[in-house]
Amino acid sequence: MVTYQYNCETDGPTDVSRPMGEATQTIECPVCNQQAQRVFSMPLVSAVDQKRMKLIDSTKATSDRPEVVTSIPNDGRRKKQPMAPNNPLLQKLPRP
Ligand SMILES: [Zn+2]
Incomplete structure (x- = not known):
């Protein structure tokens, strides 16, 4: 069974469990019996x-x-x- 989501214009979203691939484009809203459109959502994101x-x-x-x-x-x-070669003589020179 897969949970499909439908949206009724007056009552909002409804979840319906159906066997995989057997979801219809619309269902009757369980509250007001109007047509509720299927909502496509990404599963398990x-x-x-x-x-x-x-x-x-x-x-x-x-x-x-x-x-x-x-x-x-x-x-x-x-x-x-190193800024200068590692020569002991050069290390005695004044640095900028
Ligand atoms: Zn409704």
């Missing part, structure tokens, strides 16, 4: 793991629109370049 969806989205994005960077990403292993 809130049940999807948000972290997993972000990972899937970013993985898909790298294939067709890679992220533009302005500098080399810092991976924590890169050493800072």
Whole structure:
């Protein structure tokens, strides 16, 4: 059984359980017996793991629109370049 949602213009949304694929475009509203239109909603969107969806989205994005960077990403292993060569004589010189 699948839960389908219908919307009555006067009474609002109604949920109806039907076997899969047997939902009709309209049902009789259980309150006022007028025709209620079927509402198409995305099932189980809130049940999807948000972290997993972000990972899937970013993985898909790298294939067709890679992220533009302005500098080399810092991976924590890169050493800072010294301002001057590591010569003891040069270290005695005045610094700007
Ligand atoms: Zn109604």
